[in-house]
Amino acid sequence: MWEKKDVQGLIKDALARKETLVLGASCEINYSGRAESQLARGDRVILIKSDGALLVHQPLGNAPVNYMKPGTAHTVHSEKDQLVLKSENLQQKEFLDVFVHAVHFFNSHKLEDGQKIILQGNEADMADMIYKQPDLIEKGFKPVSQEEQTKYGYVDVLGVDKEEVLTVVECKRYCADLAAVTQLRRYVERLMASKGLKKVRGILAAPKITANAQKMLEDWGYAFVSVEPPKYLERYNKSQKGLGEF
């Protein structure tokens, strides 16, 4: 069993040495900043990183229940037989207090990691794919140069159709919703205004589209094209193919 008095010293040392520290504890938590929160006593994992980032995780779920951004300063002290962790981010004007009732585990270690994650299959990769295979949109669709594209804002793919009508393609890697249609509409209107054109086509490229979004799309004279983002479920699809061969 961990003595709170000992843990107080361990946390203090770990913070001073800029180590990453992990604390499993029964605690109460209060936060005040962009909003306010209270969390009554329960078991949580608290992670503090060398850049000052703090995360509080409950035993279930994906997202942290409380957190503080990098750049936060942390101090520990004792208060009426309680271990108190105070976190302040003065730039962000945010505050978080952890009142520790019991410590389940503690660890700290200097962690070294210069690697960056390589991620493939995002929306930019999807736009690249369409650039290289414009038939995915429709026959006769010709993308224009990348430079032209950035010039007129954040349009994913800009091109002309087989009748040389300027066409905006907005990519979504998920099921397209109302917001996606609104976004496409904004781009089309912006282009019509900036280029003084009467007709600019709008195409939404996504694996799926909701019924409401489809309706709004049609109301505005735009079109939907079903396109799967690259690398989507790649390993699953391979394993299924493997099974199918037997």
Add this chain to the structure above:
Amino acid sequence: MWEKKDVQGLIKDALARKETLVLGASCEINYSGRAESQLARGDRVILIKSDGALLVHQPLGNAPVNYMKPGTAHTVHSEKDQLVLKSENLQQKEFLDVFVHAVHFFNSHKLEDGQKIILQGNEADMADMIYKQPDLIEKGFKPVSQEEQTKYGYVDVLGVDKEEVLTVVECKRYCADLAAVTQLRRYVERLMASKGLKKVRGILAAPKITANAQKMLEDWGYAFVSVEPPKYLERYNKSQKGLGEF
């Protein structure tokens, strides 16, 4: 120093007992699912929860670099003197492999927490505040009943101005952007169509608005009203007030 062979057993036991486990290790990570990622060798903290959620944190930054959702199954085994953690979520068709080179620390514990966070100062609270103090929008603004509100969709506050013109108020707790204006526009148009009205006013209530959004708002004949969400920087403001008294 931790022996990988020992840690393999510890992880296996912790998973079997549905404990929360924390692993500090040098590792490589590959992911395939909705996208694909590779992460070369480096030190990270890996958190696995009793519901199967997995989080991988690098030593810096707020967000996890890799993760798996609740419902994921985890197994450990040895492969060429390497400890390998394999995570599979068959419902989501997602896979994640962790190749452990060295273990810096490990802990596992059964965590109990039935508490839910209480958060105040979100957008719904902001809408409530406007309902109770309609003068925050403008003199003569009268909100209509909550039931009426839900009937026509997700309008934050629906009311009438001093000249009895139907008015949609969209709240944002942050600096309002182009998407916020588009959203307001969508609600106004939806209401005009469903009620057959020629004029419906649109008001964007937020602490700030970007210059572009302000312009688009004016182009469409809508208005901006500066409103701070409740509980915003409460503790900071109190401390400042305290200082000012001296």
Add this chain to the structure above:
DNA sequence: GGGGAGAGATGCCGC
């Protein structure tokens, strides 16, 4: 540093 938009977004609530 602000603005704009994506995210392996996630999570919540409604129907």
Add this chain to the structure above:
DNA sequence: GCGGCATTTCTCCCC
């Protein structure tokens, strides 16, 4: 389950 939308969104990129 899908749909619509907020999030203490966060993060990245570009100006």
